[in-house]
Structures are given as structure tokens and as C-alpha cells.
Amino acid sequence: MSWFIFALAAMLGWGFADLFYKKSTDETDRYSHLRIAVWVGLVMGLASGCLLIFSAKTYTFSTLIQNAIKYSPASLGYIVSMIVGYAGIRYLEMSIISPVQNASGALASGSVIIFFLISGKIRSIRDEFSLLDIFGTAAIVFGVIALAVAEKKNTEKTESPVNGGRRMGALALIFPISYCLFDTLGTAADGIILDEKTGLGLGEIDVLIIYGFTFAFAGVLSYLFLAFKTRKFYNPFAVSEIKTKGTAALFEEAGQIFYVYAMAANPVLAAPMIASYCIVTVVLSATVLKEKLKPIQYLLVGLVIFGIILLGISEGLSEA
DSSP: OHHHHHHHHHHHHHHHHHHHHHHTOOTTOTTHHHHHHHHHHHHHHHHHHHHHHHOSSOOOHHHHHHHHHHHHHHHHHHHHHHHHHHHHTTTSOHHHHHHHHTTHHHHHHHHHHHHHHHHTSOSOHHHHSOHHHHHHHHHHHHHHHHHHHHHHHHHHHHOOSSTTHHHHGGGGGHHHHHHHHHHHHHHHHHHHHHOTTTSOSOOHHHHHHHHHHHHHHHHHHHHHHHHHHHSSOOOTTSHHHIIIIIHHHHHHHHHHHHHHHHHHHOHHHHHHHHHTTHHHHHHHHHHTSOOOOOHHHHHHHHHHHHHHHHHHHHHHHHHO
8 A cells, every 4th residue: 555655645745835836936036936946956955965874775976876877867857847847837827737737647657558568567457457446547647637638728718827827828838738748758767767676776765865966956057047147146045935935845855755655666556646636736726825716627626536546445455
């Protein structure tokens, strides 16, 4: 049952991270996404440093570089997708942007299945997964993609999501769509790299350390770019920044930790389930940010929850 619990925890962590990303975004600040990247890099770098110090494994500089090269397809995909996503928050409501972005989980799951079938790692889907797994995953995939499609059509009709979105109209969807594509690359790579049976020899701690340091480097570059463009140094430790961007970064790191362990245990089922954290974002957007939801959104959120319940039942039966 461990992968299922980890996946649920990752869903909650990233759902709350989305909420605080939106709360920390200044729609009048063209560099707001870089300020968020600075904070995420800071938290992830500190977390990786602690793991490096307290880990039972001994790392040399050469080992870290080799691991970073192995994990680079996943880390680069994630970092690009996240920074693009932070930029898109300026133009779109979270109840719109999150479902579109997280269609990546469905795409990545399909990519991993195809890879495992072609490489002979699994003989067939029915041999590896129960009917509850298949139906539950199908419900999640359909629900998330349908949420994305519904919001895309609605945005194209109105062409005025929020403030800055009025200037871009439906073109603002380029941000979540780009996020989806890059995140698909990262998640699919993770599914292959982290899989306990077919991976590249990188454990969960290895990945958390490498990814954290890589994002810390991206955060440093973001900080320097901010200083160059604005001609002043950004202070991430202002109280207002800590309350919003700092909290978002902490939830992001918590979600990342649980995500890594879930993907290592069961990448095919964990990927679409974790991607459904958009339902947490949608619910929080309605209750906290007061974004209005349509009946179809509630229906599709219910479908995704139903799929998650099926996966939970299946996992419980398999361990009984």
C-alpha cells in the first residue's frame, strides 16, 4: 500500500503548493516566476544538503556528477516545466491552468507502458495490473484530460481569464500546454529511471539529492538574472515572501519527496494518480481563492476521486 499512500501525500503537497504559488504571484510583476524559482531552489538545495550530510551513503563529487548526468532528462524536463508554469500563473486562474498542466501524468503513464512493453519489461497490461487498476487509471486519465479540454474550450470562448489574460486571450494556454509537454518528458524519464526493477541504479535518495541541487542551481541563475534585469538584489526573506513563496516551496519539496518514492514503487499507476493533484488545486481554488467552478468540473473531479478509490481498493486487495 506504500506507493498509494505516497501518491496521495504527493497530491496533497503539490495541490497546496499550487495554492500558494497563486497567492505569491504578482500579476503586475513580469519576473514573478523567477522570484518563485529562487525560493524553490533555496528550499530544495537546503533539503538536498541535509540529505547529503545525513545519508548513510557516501558520495564523491564524481558520483554526484555521474548521477546528475543520468538523471538530467528528468530534471531538465521538470525544471523547465515548473518555471514555465510559474509564468503562466500570472495570466490564468489555477482552476484553469492546473488541469491543463497535469494532463502530463496521463501522457507519461502511456509513454512508460509503451516503453516497458517494447523493452519486454512487462508482457502485457493484464498480466501486470488488475481490472480495478485498469478501470481506476482510465477514470483518472479521462477525468484529468476532460478537465483540461473543458477549460481550454472555455478559455478560448471567453478569451479573458483574469487580468493579464485579457491581453493574451487563449494564447495564455501556451504556458500550461508547454508545462504539460516538458513535464511529460520528466515524468516518463522518472518512470524509467526510478523503477525498482528496470531503473538505472539511482535510488530515491540519489534522485532527491541530484534534483534538489539542480533546481538550486536554476534558482541561483534566476537570482542573478533578476539582479541583472532589475538592477537591484531580490530579498527572498521579506516576511511577505516567506509567507507565500516560502510556504509554496516547502509544499513543493514535500510533494517531491513523496512523489519520488511513489514513482520508484509503481511508476505506471502512480504517474496519473499524482497528476490528479489538480483536483486538490481546483477545490482549493474554489474554497480559498473563490474561483467559480462549473457543474462539469465537479462531475469530473468526482470521476477522478472515484478512480483513486478504485486504485486504493485494488492495492488493498493485492496486499490482503
